Amino acid sequence: MYEENTVNIDTKEFQDKEILPDIDKPSEDLGTGQEVNLDDYVDENIDNGNFVEETINDNVSVIFTDGPAYFVNITEETPTLSNTNVLYARAATKNTKTITHTYTAKGYVLGQTLFKVGVKGYFSYNHSKVTPHFVDAWYRRGNLSIWQVSGWSHGTLINSANHGEVYGKGNFHYGAEYQGIELTVEDVYVKVYIRGDKNGKTWSGQTIK
Numbered sequence: 001m002y003e004e005n006t007v008n009i010d011t012k013e014f015q016d017k018e019i020l021p022d023i024d025k026p027s028e029d030l031g032t033g034q035e036v037n038l039d040d041y042v043d044e045n046i047d048n049g050n051f052v053e054e055t056i057n058d059n060v061s062v063i064f065t066d067g068p069a070y071f072v073n074i075t076e077e078t079p080t081l082s083n084t085n086v087l088y089a090r091a092a093t094k095n096t097k098t099i100t101h102t103y104t105a106k107g108y109v110l111g112q113t114l115f116k117v118g119v120k121g122y123f124s125y126n127h128s129k130v131t132p133h134f135v136d137a138w139y140r141r142g143n144l145s146i147w148q149v150s151g152w153s154h155g156t157l158i159n160s161a162n163h164g165e166v167y168g169k170g171n172f173h174y175g176a177e178y179q180g181i182e183l184t185v186e187d188v189y190v191k192v193y194i195r196g197d198k199n200g201k202t203w204s205g206q207t208i209k
Helices: 038-047 086-090
Strands: 052-055 060-064 069-078 098-107 113-125 130-141 146-158 164-178 181-196 202-208
Touching: 038 052, 098 181, 098 202, 113 164, 113 181, 113 202, 130 146, 130 181
Parallel strands: 130 164
Antiparallel strands: 052 060, 060 069, 069 098, 098 113, 113 130, 146 164, 164 181, 181 202
């Protein structure tokens, strides 16, 4: 698709631009040096006219930024096997569907994937408590000349709001070079997660700092 695109892109427009513009810039809502919820970050930039979010369907959305990259969020659900544990059955515990959430950063210039991070899991709940279950978490590099990841970890937790969480997270140093122009973001912490509550409600997202 990108190879067939006849639009003449001036790559100088993206020189020295961050892939996530102003992510460290203090604001009334986001603060600085803190873990930032990307949904809040995107919403603020949409309100300011910097970003545009296109919802493809209930599972897929694309965020177009004023920097050199855009982002694709995909969330999918598949059936989860029923509980066979007697204790779970006695407590009338149910399982949510198994959820896969991926977050992909792509470059405007050639449409190349910069990186992709994903997590997969489900939750057991009985309206009194929720238990998160980790299935998988991963990251994939794109065709980049600059790439490094450190501190990659994954697992489950119960957060301060008593919500279950399945997560994958790590520190990414990545970038790309096109026509002699280097586009990089250094040492960005990325976390993807799926959360669920005691009533079986689930949602997903990502944070950065």
